[in-house]
Amino acid sequence: MCGIVGYVGKREAKDLLIEGLRRLEYRGYDSAGVALVEGKKLKRVRALGKVAELEKKTDGVAYTATTGIAHTRWATHGKPSEKNAHPHADCGGGIALVHNGIIENYSELREQLIKQGHRFSSETDTEVVAHLVEEHVKKSGYVEEAFALAVKELRGTYGIALVSVAEPEKLFVARMG
Numbered sequence: 001m002c003g004i005v006g007y008v009g010k011r012e013a014k015d016l017l018i019e020g021l022r023r024l025e026y027r028g029y030d031s032a033g034v035a036l037v038e039g040k041k042l043k044r045v046r047a048l049g050k051v052a053e054l055e056k057k058t059d060g061v062a063y064t065a066t067t068g069i070a071h072t073r074w075a076t077h078g079k080p081s082e083k084n085a086h087p088h089a090d091c092g093g094g095i096a097l098v099h100n101g102i103i104e105n106y107s108e109l110r111e112q113l114i115k116q117g118h119r120f121s122s123e124t125d126t127e128v129v130a131h132l133v134e135e136h137v138k139k140s141g142y143v144e145e146a147f148a149l150a151v152k153e154l155r156g157t158y159g160i161a162l163v164s165v166a167e168p169e170k171l172f173v174a175r176m177g
């Protein structure tokens with residue numbers, strides 16, 4: 001069962017997020033990852049295996065982000081691997097999200113998004129959500145509204161946490177079931 005951690009505040013996010021993941025390790029998982037809002041860019045770091053592997057990859061790097069999300073994954077769609085590990089991002093790389101659960105209608109959504117020109121880089125059900133939000137942001141311009149519209153198109157059970165460089169001091173969350 002996966003774990004989700006989010007942080008927005010005044011402190012540097014990376015260590016807090018990794019500490020949060022450690023506290024959720026008892027739940028069992030196959031990979032771990034973090035997305036940090038570093039100025040105008042999102043920095044994603046993911047690792048197959050233990051949180052300690054993720055920590056090794058982030059050690060010694062000076063991150064300044066005070067907003068971020070993190071995840072431990074228990075694969076349901078797509079094998080355990082670094083590219084299937086969360087967070088997942090949109091084509092533009094400005095949106096990243098983590099997800100617990102299953103998006104039942106992901107293959108229809110994926111087909112539709114590919115037709116609209118989106119490129120996928122994982123085998124997960126989760127990645128469709130990032131591209132769907134990106135598609136809605138193009139129309140509405142606002143992340144919160146775009147996320148709400150995207151979530152309306154999803155079938156299944158989920159907990160989702162999302163960050164965007166467009167609104168760096170916010171965490172967006174949604175839950176169903």
Ligand code: GLU
Nearest residue numbers: 002073074076077100101
């Ligand atoms: N269905 C998603 C995946 O396979 C989320 C799994 C989870 O809850 O960790 O990546």
